[in-house]
Amino acid sequence: MFLVEKGMKTNMLRQLLTDGKPTLGTRVQSIWPSIVEALGHTGMFDYVEFLAEYAPFDLYALDDFCRAAELFNLSTMIKIDHEPRGFLAQKGIGSGFQSVLFADCRTEEDARHCVQVVRAETPEEGGTHGVGMRRFAFMGHYGTPEYVQALKDIVIVLMIEKKAAVENLEAILSVDGIDMVQWGPADYSMSVGRPGQWTHPEVKAVERRVIETALEHGVHPRVEIEHLDQAQYYIDMGVRHFNLGIDINILFNWWMQNGEALRERVLNASSG
Numbered sequence: 001m002f003l004v005e006k007g008m009k010t011n012m013l014r015q016l017l018t019d020g021k022p023t024l025g026t027r028v029q030s031i032w033p034s035i036v037e038a039l040g041h042t043g044m045f046d047y048v049e050f051l052a053e054y055a056p057f058d059l060y061a062l063d064d065f066c067r068a069a070e071l072f073n074l075s076t077m078i079k080i081d082h083e084p085r086g087f088l089a090q091k092g093i094g095s096g097f098q099s100v101l102f103a104d105c106r107t108e109e110d111a112r113h114c115v116q117v118v119r120a121e122t123p124e125e126g127g128t129h130g131v132g133m134r135r136f137a138f139m140g141h142y143g144t145p146e147y148v149q150a151l152k153d154i155v156i157v158l159m160i161e162k163k164a165a166v167e168n169l170e171a172i173l174s175v176d177g178i179d180m181v182q183w184g185p186a187d188y189s190m191s192v193g194r195p196g197q198w199t200h201p202e203v204k205a206v207e208r209r210v211i212e213t214a215l216e217h218g219v220h221p222r223v224e225i226e227h228l229d230q231a232q233y234y235i236d237m238g239v240r241h242f243n244l245g246i247d248i249n250i251l252f253n254w255w256m257q258n259g260e261a262l263r264e265r266v267l268n269a270s271s272g
Helices: 012-018 033-042 059-070 085-095 108-118 145-153 163-167 169-173 185-191 201-216 228-235 247-271
Strands: 023-028 047-050 075-080 099-102 155-160 180-183 220-225 241-246
Touching (some): 012 023, 012 075, 012 155, 023 247, 033 059, 047 059, 047 099, 059 075, 059 085, 075 085, 085 099, 099 108, 108 155, 108 169, 155 163, 163 169, 163 185, 169 201, 180 201, 185 201, 241 247
Parallel strands (some): 047 075, 099 155, 220 241
């Protein structure tokens, strides 16, 4: 006889935020569940983020990705495109993703819409997320008070990556329901006419202002870094939420460094 877990899944990322604890995630463009399992075996991460904004996927794959994460009590985040944000957010949540990262937020109205598509359509929540017979609510939990609470627990993260978002920063951060913000230097530098100048002093100054303003508003700033030695700069600013690395960059850097070293060694041996 199989033992079946009953009830809705605990949102592990929400629990960590509620408990005031720091969080560590990593990003992947691969939807292959075995990558998630490998991460789970490390025991080093609180959540794994699927970059759906950049990567190909189908809706079956989203289900499998979340199943793999749940084997290790890993929380999950999905980064989605600006459009169709409502469809993508609700399908991601339905598959089991416990957090949604919304790209290309520019205005207070954008921020409110992001919250609305996540939250339940009840008089109290004021959202537009209706009852869905989706995986995260199987079996028989769709439309229940637990269903409403699960939607309330979804962690909502916004990219602050456009010139307009920075100009409207105070209003965006004042929207009830925004849990985290993520600075996006690539998009921001392009939107102000400095494409590729992610570390330009003016861009870095805006990054600092975004982080400090978020902290003042009680919104968690999260920072994406590629190397450990980048962390202290942000820790000193008060950042406690980090996302380390991205699978495709990790592979590229390893291949470049080791491929070059091995090629040089083989060529030296051949010339000798």
